[in-house]
Amino acid sequence: MGTVSGRIGGAIGGYDINATVENGVISGRIGGMIFGDDIDLKYSMKEGFINGRLGGAIIGKSVEGKISPDFLSVRIGGMIDGNDLELETRNNSVYGRCGGPVIGFEVEIDILENQVTGRLGGDVIGMDVAGYVTDVEPIVAGALFAMTYYIYKVNHQDGGSHGSSANN
16 A cells, blocks of 8 residues: 655645555545545556546545656646646656646655655745655656645635635
8 A cells, every 4th residue: 555645835834645545546635634625536557547536525626637657637626617737757756737827836846765845836936845655656646745735725715715724
């Protein structure tokens, strides 16, 4: 069984990620126990798909797209209220972008000896990544950290009026 755990942002104003990855199933939690979202994803590197849900059945975001060891291309949310996440791996790093060229954020994550570091967003507006990965492909780990930041941003847009405003 593989694991992905860590935090985006600091002790105040960030989000936790805790997930298990086993037999093509990713499950866990983004955020805290009260204010946060469940992770329920299925994927296959061989068949090249990833799909599922972040959050609950009613309030949440669908995830659907393609995955391989070298790239990920998914849509998080619907056609109107969602964003595309495009990632690629280079050695032990995951790079890419979520959203469009103007509204969105950059993904730069390094994985070295099971430790995850990096940055989501820009130098000024963004959050640091600190975490751990065990027996999980870098593209999957990078996607989970990027999805965590995406959910954080959705839940805190407009002062939190579209989701939880608690700091988890």
